[in-house]
Structure formats: structure tokens, C-alpha cells
Amino acid sequence: MKDCLIIGAGAVGLSLAYELAGHGICVTVIDRSACGTEASWAGAGIIPAAKSRAGDSAYTQLSGLSCQLHAQWAKDLQSDTGIDTGYRQCGEIFFGHQQISGDPLSRDLQTLESLGVEIDHLDQQVLKKLEPAISDECLAGADLSAYRTPASAQIRNPWLLRAIREACLQRGVKIVEQVEVLGFDLEQDRIVAAETTSGSFSAEQVCLTSGAWTKALAGKVGISLPMKPIRGQIVLLRLNEQIQQNIIHHGPHYLVPRPDGYVLAGTTLEDVGFEKQTTVKAVREILHFASSMFPQLATAQVERCWAGLRPASLDGHPFIGLLPGFSNGWVATGHFRWGLYLSPATAVVLSQLMRGLTPQIDLTEFRVDRHVLPLLQNTS
Ligand SMILES: Cc1cc2nc3c(=O)[nH]c(=O)nc-3n(C[C@H](O)[C@H](O)[C@H](O)COP(=O)(O)OP(=O)(O)OC[C@H]3O[C@@H](n4cnc5c(N)ncnc54)[C@H](O)[C@@H]3O)c2cc1C
Structure with a gap:
């Protein structure tokens, strides 16, 4: 892969950009507002203690890996950007x-x-x-x-987002703010461009990390994502x-x-x-x-x-992987209550998959076309 377009600059999109750019990929991130101003800004920044072993569920492994990565990323981001993420x-x-x-x-x-x-x-x-x-x-x-x-542990999420944004810029990521993606141009099984309020953006790979709004964007390429926003105050x-x-x-x-x-x-x-x-x-x-x-x-x-809107899949598990039927369209969303926590591990495993490697966690559990058993109750 030589270049990638990421749509949505919350914790998930920025972490993926940071990770891909760290492997020499040319990345553009587009957000319709400023970076990190939606759920990722609104969250409380709780980073639960976790451990995992080979053979545990993929969700447990994702948690265990994230727990390690937050400590590591906090150090790396501080030394690269001078910004404290508030990780304690x-x-x-x-x-x-x-x-x-x-x-x-x-x-x-x-x-x-x-x-x-x-x-x-x-x-x-x-x-x-x-x-x-x-x-x-x-x-x-x-x-x-x-x-x-x-x-x-805890992080100060606005600080973390500022640090990742800065680290992305240092790695050459192009960040395009205040530009909304409206739709896509398709050719067979490929997304060839994103149509936006500021023209057309194309890249070899495209990833949707648009939080609670990912369902609407996926709908534009004919994919139905079983997810909904869950408000938190x-x-x-x-x-x-x-x-x-x-x-x-x-x-x-x-x-x-x-x-x-x-x-x-x-x-x-x-x-x-x-x-x-x-x-x-x-x-x-x-x-x-x-x-x-x-x-x-x-x-x-x-x-x-x-208040913020959590991107919640109906079974609480994130969607991480290819959009069904596409060879270059990816998604990472649906992390519900734990998107800040799970963002570094999501970025690492998805970046591995996108670069053609076998991810260190088997992502079958997070496929978009899995059978989703709705567990979220109506809580309003
Ligand atoms: C009150 C509350 C407390 C929480 N506490 C925690 C916690 O303690 N720990 C934890 O791990 N998680 C917590 N969460 C959950 C966590 O905040 C989310 O799971 C996570 O932030 C989701 O990140 P994201 O990058 O997927 O989405 P977001 O941060 O919502 O980012 C999505 C981005 O996509 C952009 N976008 C959308 N549509 C378009 C478009 N068409 N074109 C361009 N850009 C677009 C948006 O502008 C936005 O910036 C909490 C959430 C809330 C609301």
C-alpha cells in the first residue's frame, strides 16, 4: 500500500493515521469539523486494567494489547511532541x-x-x-x-488527541479539517474517490473511522452497519x-x-x-x-x-476490517463505551491487515458481515 484516505479524525482515525504513517504510508485524514471534537473529546478517558493470553477472545486480546500500548504511546508521544497525554x-x-x-x-x-x-x-x-x-x-x-x-489508568483525552494530531503531522500525515465527505465514486470492488464539500479525494485505500456517523457513510456504498449512537453525559x-x-x-x-x-x-x-x-x-x-x-x-x-455520541454496534463489539464486497474499503468503528481505550490496538491490528500482514489478533470476531446479536437495550 502506498497511500490511504481516512475519514474521521477522532481517536480511532488519528491513531490509525499515526500507525500507518509510522510504516511509511502516505496518509490523508479528512474531518468535517476540527480533529477530535466529537465522542473522543467527550469521553471520560478511563483506561481499564486488562490482561490477555493467546486463546482469549479477540475482544479480550484487543483490550490487553490496548492496555500495554497506552503506556507505550504516552511515552512515545511525549518524547516526539512534548505533549503530555495525561496518562496516569x-x-x-x-x-x-x-x-x-x-x-x-x-x-x-x-x-x-x-x-x-x-x-x-x-x-x-x-x-x-x-x-x-x-x-x-x-x-x-x-x-x-x-x-x-x-x-x-486515565488519560486526558483532549491532550491525547492533540498529541496524536501533532505526531501525525510530524510523520507527514495531511490533515484536512472542516471538509465533509458526502459520498464515494466506485469502480467494481474499489472505492476510487471520496466526494467532499471541497472536491474529490482519491487514494489507493480508504478507511471509514467516522464514529457514530459511519453507518450513514457506509450506507452510501450499500453497506448496512448495525450500529447506533448512544448518548453519554x-x-x-x-x-x-x-x-x-x-x-x-x-x-x-x-x-x-x-x-x-x-x-x-x-x-x-x-x-x-x-x-x-x-x-x-x-x-x-x-x-x-x-x-x-x-x-x-x-x-x-x-x-x-x-454530551457525546458513542458509536455503538448493536452487539458492543467493534467493526474492524474490510467493507464486504470491497477490496480497498475498510472500516474501524462501533467501539461503544471503549473507543478511546481500544484505539491504539485497533490501529495496530488494522494497519497490519491493511498492509497485507496477518494481524497479531484474529479479527474474525470484528468482521462487518458477522451475525450481530442485538444486545444493546433501549436505554432512553
Ligand atoms: C460521555 C462519554 C464517556 C466516555 N468515556 C470513555 C472512556 O472513559 N474510555 C473510553 O475508552 N471510551 C469512552 N467513551 C467512548 C469513546 O469516546 C468513543 O468510543 C470513541 O471516542 C469513538 O472514537 P471515534 O474516533 O470512533 O469517533 P469520534 O470521536 O466520534 O470521531 C468521529 C469523527 O468523524 C467525523 N465525521 C463524521 N462524519 C463525517 C463525514 N461525513 N465527513 C468527515 N468527517 C466526518 C466527526 O466529525 C468526528 O470527528 C466515552 C464516550 C462518551 C460519550
């Missing part, structure tokens, strides 16, 4: 575990233990030592169900001091502490189409959760609220 191992505490429907990333005790992920079981005393500001109500429940994965809180050390998880809700006193409180899983606004109901629910975990958060400043 901060640990993650779970109060019991509630599997989210359609989310293939299992983080219940049994699964984590069977994978060999390091786990600390927490009683009240240990929890109080780790998180002195946590509420008495949470402490009371801890003996029953709390555990911690010390290797869980976040409230950004600010205190003068950092009172929380670990990421805290309780069912669908979490609190992600930033070292500079900010706390990201999330989230919702809403099946409301492409509506990206925040709502009173969700913000109220998230704020209630935050202050019930850490009473001091009741006095925090509400800095900002936002």
Missing part, C-alpha cells in the same frame, strides 16, 4: 459490578481474576485509607462488594483541592479525579438518536451520585456539562 495509573474502585448491556468488557471480579488482573479486595479500613473523603454510606457498603484494580466539577485518588465506579456511574482538582462525573447511556444536548434529568442524577459518594462534592463548582 491511578487505580479504579468498583462497588460491586453491574454489567452494562451490550458492553463486552467484563470487569466483574471473577473475570478479572481469571485473566490475572491484579485486584485488591477492600474492607472499610483499607477503603478509608485509600479514599479518606468517601461518604460513610459508601464505607458501610464496602465490606460486601468493593474491589480495586491498581493498574487502571458528563458533568465537570471543580474543587480547590484533589480529594479523590482513584476512579470510582458504581453501576453505570463513575467519578474520574484529575490531579488539578477537576472531577469528571458521569454518565448516562441514552438511545436518543443524534441529539447531543445535556438534560436536567441526567445532570441531576449524576450530581446526586457524585455528592452521595463524596459529600464535599456538594460544594464543588459545576464547571461545565456536555
Whole structure:
């Protein structure tokens, strides 16, 4: 392969561009707005602890590989661009575990233990030592169900995106912003050009990494992708001091502490189409959760609220591979709740496949034409 056109400059598209350009491929990335301003900007930046072995499911292997790559990429990006991605191992505490429907990333005790992920079981005393500001109500429940994965990490996704964008430019990637792809020119089994608001772009290979909007673009070449947007809302809180050390998880809700006193409180899983606004109901629910975990958060400043659209395949597994019927049309999308986390491994394995190599993870599980069993429940 000599050149490639990537449509969508979120975490997935930029990571793929970075990886391909690192192997000498001439890459152009097109985005209809500025790079990294959709779901990849909106996400919380949780990087779960994971391990995998040969023989595990492809999803588990993708998670394990991503976990390693985030640590490595953070170092590489910092040394190449001078930009800190905010990657920090901060640990993650779970109060019991509630599997989210359609989310293939299992983080219940049994699964984590069977994978060999390091786990600390927490009683009240240990929890109080780790998180002195946590509420008495949470402490009371801890003996029953709390555990911690010390290797869980976080990234500051806007910083990560800035770093990858810069690293892409250093590797010669052409980034075209504020240009929308409207359709494609086809010749037999090839996509020969993308038609855009700024003319026609052609390349030997074309990859769709357009997040929640990939379904619409794939539809333009006759491919039906079983996916939909799932809205998530976040409230950004600010205190003068950092009172929380670990990421805290309780069912669908979490609190992600930033070292500079900010706390990201999330989230919702809403099946409301492409509506990206925040709502009173969700913000109220998230704020209630935050202050019930850490009473001091009741006095925090509400800095900002936002919503993003997760690109969710109906079975929660991403689509990574060729568009059926095409020899040069590719796709990487549908990562649902974990697209930031899974983006480096997605980029590495897809780049291997696109360059004609056997990918280090068997991608059959992620084929576009697999049988998709709809697991996502209507959550609106
Ligand atoms: C509230 C919330 C919390 C989250 N928390 C986490 C987390 O903690 N950890 C984690 O791993 N993941 C998290 N996620 C999920 C994660 O953000 C997504 O899975 C991931 O960002 C998807 O990346 P992407 O590159 O596929 O899509 P996006 O970031 O949405 O990028 C797609 C890009 O394609 C562009 N585009 C679309 N159509 C066109 C077109 N026609 N022409 C040109 N460009 C186009 C868009 O402008 C956009 O920039 C969260 C998501 C939300 C909403």
C-alpha cells in the first residue's frame, strides 16, 4: 500500500493515521469539523486494567494489547511532541459490578481474576485509607462488594488527541479539517474517490473511522452497519483541592479525579438518536451520585456539562476490517463505551491487515458481515 484516505479524525482515525504513517504510508485524514471534537473529546478517558493470553477472545486480546500500548504511546508521544497525554495509573474502585448491556468488557471480579488482573479486595479500613473523603454510606457498603484494580489508568483525552494530531503531522500525515465527505465514486470492488464539500479525494485505500456517523457513510456504498449512537453525559466539577485518588465506579456511574482538582462525573447511556444536548434529568442524577459518594462534592463548582455520541454496534463489539464486497474499503468503528481505550490496538491490528500482514489478533470476531446479536437495550 502506498497511500490511504481516512475519514474521521477522532481517536480511532488519528491513531490509525499515526500507525500507518509510522510504516511509511502516505496518509490523508479528512474531518468535517476540527480533529477530535466529537465522542473522543467527550469521553471520560478511563483506561481499564486488562490482561490477555493467546486463546482469549479477540475482544479480550484487543483490550490487553490496548492496555500495554497506552503506556507505550504516552511515552512515545511525549518524547516526539512534548505533549503530555495525561496518562496516569491511578487505580479504579468498583462497588460491586453491574454489567452494562451490550458492553463486552467484563470487569466483574471473577473475570478479572481469571485473566490475572491484579485486584485488591477492600474492607472499610483499607477503603478509608485509600479514599479518606468517601461518604460513610459508601464505607458501610464496602465490606460486601468493593474491589480495586491498581493498574487502571486515565488519560486526558483532549491532550491525547492533540498529541496524536501533532505526531501525525510530524510523520507527514495531511490533515484536512472542516471538509465533509458526502459520498464515494466506485469502480467494481474499489472505492476510487471520496466526494467532499471541497472536491474529490482519491487514494489507493480508504478507511471509514467516522464514529457514530459511519453507518450513514457506509450506507452510501450499500453497506448496512448495525450500529447506533448512544448518548453519554458528563458533568465537570471543580474543587480547590484533589480529594479523590482513584476512579470510582458504581453501576453505570463513575467519578474520574484529575490531579488539578477537576472531577469528571458521569454518565448516562441514552438511545436518543443524534441529539447531543445535556438534560436536567441526567445532570441531576449524576450530581446526586457524585455528592452521595463524596459529600464535599456538594460544594464543588459545576464547571461545565456536555454530551457525546458513542458509536455503538448493536452487539458492543467493534467493526474492524474490510467493507464486504470491497477490496480497498475498510472500516474501524462501533467501539461503544471503549473507543478511546481500544484505539491504539485497533490501529495496530488494522494497519497490519491493511498492509497485507496477518494481524497479531484474529479479527474474525470484528468482521462487518458477522451475525450481530442485538444486545444493546433501549436505554432512553
Ligand atoms: C460521555 C462519554 C464517556 C466516555 N468515556 C470513555 C472512556 O472513559 N474510555 C473510553 O475508552 N471510551 C469512552 N467513551 C467512548 C469513546 O469516546 C468513543 O468510543 C470513541 O471516542 C469513538 O472514537 P471515534 O474516533 O470512533 O469517533 P469520534 O470521536 O466520534 O470521531 C468521529 C469523527 O468523524 C467525523 N465525521 C463524521 N462524519 C463525517 C463525514 N461525513 N465527513 C468527515 N468527517 C466526518 C466527526 O466529525 C468526528 O470527528 C466515552 C464516550 C462518551 C460519550
